[in-house]
Amino acid sequence: MLDIKVMPQTTIRVKRNKRSSTFVVQNNSMESVGYKIKTTKPRDYIVRPNMGLIVPMQQAEVEVTLSESTVPDSSHKFLIEIYRFDWRRSLNDFKQYLRSSLPKPCWTSRIGILYEEEEERINKETVECSEDRGVITFFVHLYILFNVFYLFYRFFE
Template identity: 25%
Template sequence: MSRSKQPQVLKIDPPQEIKFKGPFKDVVTSTLQLTNPSEKRVCFKVKTTAPRRYCVRPNSGFVESQATVNISVMLQPFDSDPNELLKHKFMVQTMFAPDAVDDMEALWKEASPADLMDSKLKCVFEQPEELVDIIIETPQTPTSTSDVMGTPQGGESGSELQSIMEECKRLQSENAKLKQVNEQLKGQPGSSGDGQDLLSQQKRMIIIFLLVAFVTGITLGYILS
């Protein structure tokens, strides 16, 4: 009658599965904790069904009595068939360590199957929440000039256009003020010289306003094209 294997002496956290949270374009690391609650030193070895996909540090060693060892399991970047990932599994194999160990590799080769304890863990791969919950929205087509102005296609062109529009508004305001002052001066005696100066200034402002409006039209047509 064959002797059954011993129950696992180490407390393994997590106990049943190793979780890896994406995105998986870079190395993703998960941690295993091996705790030895016994009064004896325990040696361990971490195995995987996909050794080319993972880097385990340390992948073997000792856990002293009442001590804990952290194992880093690093999943290498990948872009492969998801079905292949379902086959990935890990096994933590342990046994009580002898008083003196000269060759760890020889120790595992010569170990009796009845002395070995093992725990199997499956791999779970999770995508980040922002990728799972993402909603692709169709951009709305602007229905008015104000919509287009609010979302310029080019950052630099949009800034220039905004400056031009602000300058146009300022010139329009000043032009309105000059007209009002000119109308008031027309009704006052001895104000012909001042009126002429204001009239000349008003004409210059109108010319500038027309030039700015012309440039604005060209710029707006370039952005919307």
């Protein structure tokens, strides 16, 4: 029985400043498999590698890169197709197998794409404010400590 996992399972997140992201296809079974990745907009996305072989208990990392002119849309999807295939054969054999026999995939998964605005850089003002709070807290504690010592001194005078 095949045990295939894709991470992330539902959505690839692409940040605006990077324009690329990766996902992992894991083969957690004792059978070797071949995979092929298709997309609804092949001209907008570069998928590398878009097909490959995964030996038993191993994984493949796939990179998705947006083309320069691509305007990401949440309706764009990626289809991951898994085929039973002997990993000891070559990738060219796998390509030939897909072309010649038009096999039906034994496992498929669809994942979407989410275009994220780049995370807000840590605001310099926020950092300065938190540093100021640290300094202020230090001086407040120091002030309290001196007052305690002063009261202690006055009490035992």
